[in-house]
Amino acid sequence: MATRVVVLGAGFGGLELSTQLSGALPDDVSVTLIDRNEAFVFGFAKFDLLFGRQNLEQVQSYYRDIVKPGVQFRQENITSIDPVAKRVVTDKGTHEADVLVVALGADYDFSAPPGFPEGGHEFYSIEGALKLRDLLPSFTTGKVIIAVLGEPFKCPPAPCEAAMLLDEYLTERGVRPVIEISVVTPWGRPIPPSPAASKAILDRFAERNIEWTPGQLVTSIDPGTKTASLRDGGTLPYDLFLGVPIHRVPAVVAASGLAVDGWIPVDRGTLATRFPDVYAVGDVTSVGVPKAGVFAEGAAGVVAERIIAKIRGGEEPTPYGGLASCYVEFGDHLVGRVDADFSGPTPTGPFAAASLETAEEKKQFASTRRQRWFGYEG
């Protein structure tokens, strides 16, 4: 009998896990990969949508194109997870698992802080990025604030990338001299584990006249007066407010009893939850690495090795290391790379300076994933 592996969520983590299991054990596993969406979109493609570089059709990879021995994709909305019985209920039926892997990512709470639902914009969801893309052409003068509204948040460089790409976009439109751009973040520097990447970003900010307000959190906005209130009691005026929304686990995870203090705790080395044969990978966990696709992918590889070792026998797989390379868009087609290492007590992040070569490398990164996960060329 094939081992029934039910994978919840077909993002970076779920796609990588299903791919590795199918490659290693095509006849010995029966993988059911479940996602409510019909297509996968890379997180960084939100910038392509926002700045009109690509349309939605161009950034979607359809799950119906997955052809992998032993893997069945189901487009279903997961409505309950029982981690003890390893039973999952969706809008279309019930799935029983021998091994359950939760890779449901992070959702957003758009209802906070006060004023944000009425007067704020965001680029962290596809809908938000498309709405903002349609609004940006009419924004011709004033002040844009890009503010992180809570921690943790996906892709630590993304607010700074948004500022540098917005600078490029407004410069091309000829309106940059009459628009101010400001980044407000609770962090002290753009990418905490990488002083070199942080310096390069702040140098670019200085060169491009992008204002940097560290150590601050926006606690509310007033859409009437167009004022953002800060944690320290100060205020900032704005004309366009872009918030990095507050993140949380999907509601179905919160209701399952898997989460503790907001996220799913897992063993650092194995990604096992406290429920036998239930693993969790990626943004939905509190494993202690940044919320980014490249980390979710690495964690999925470790879980795949553990499932393979359990079925085939053999040595204990190498524990999860927390290493990943993250690309950072600087604008003007330049991309840098942070080689983040969270394996030791102090995370580190050597930096490869922004260049056209690294921009090409990022394209290759996306292309190899599309090839491996969906079988697409190019």
Ligand SMILES: Cc1cc2nc3c(=O)[nH]c(=O)nc-3n(C[C@H](O)[C@H](O)[C@H](O)COP(=O)(O)OP(=O)(O)OC[C@H]3O[C@@H](n4cnc5c(N)ncnc54)[C@H](O)[C@@H]3O)c2cc1C
């Ligand atoms: C603007 C932006 C830029 C980014 N840039 C980068 C980058 O350059 N590099 C990088 O590595 N990361 C980047 N990220 C972050 C990256 O997108 C995420 O960290 C990554 O997708 C997390 O992978 P995951 O597998 O944990 O979850 P996800 O990829 O979010 O997958 C979770 C899946 O679960 C599904 N799901 C959730 N709830 C349900 C339900 N109830 N029923 C069925 N399905 C459900 C969702 O539809 C989703 O497909 C960026 C993110 C943003 C917003």
